[in-house]
Amino acid sequence: MALITWTAEQYGTDVSFADDEHKVLFGLLNKLYDLATGGADRADIGNALDALIAYVVDHFAHEEKEMDAKGYAGLAAHKAEHDALVGICADLQKKFHAGDIEVTEDTGTFVKSWLDSHIPAFDMPYAGALNG
Secondary structure, eight states, rough: OOOOOOOOOHHOOOHHHHHHHHHHHHHOOOOOOOHHHHOOOHHHHHHHHHHHHHHHHHHHHHHHHEEEEEEETTTHHHEEEEEEEHHHHHHHHHHHTTTTTTOHHHHHHHHHHHHHHHHHIIIIGGHHHHHH
């Protein structure tokens, strides 16, 4: 069962590239969650974790580039949110690959909770600037 499902009502930003990238991100998170909670091989979990984090980093960079190009006033605060999550992800990734921690159900619910907060509070407000 999917941990998170993209719907326009809950997650739509009205910025096509962001919505498309969020859908991919949700799919990668769901794959990681399913592997981690389904007893998959550790190597497969690690590959899914790496793919998700790489995609998140690319997505954040794309959002920030678009906000910068449009002179979006909320860029600094938005980037700070991104940087904080990337730091958490990098730490998780390092510890996982060192064998110090596992990716668990809590990992998935943390990321879902972050997205549930971030998209409405930080992504939805940029629609006017990015579409303008």
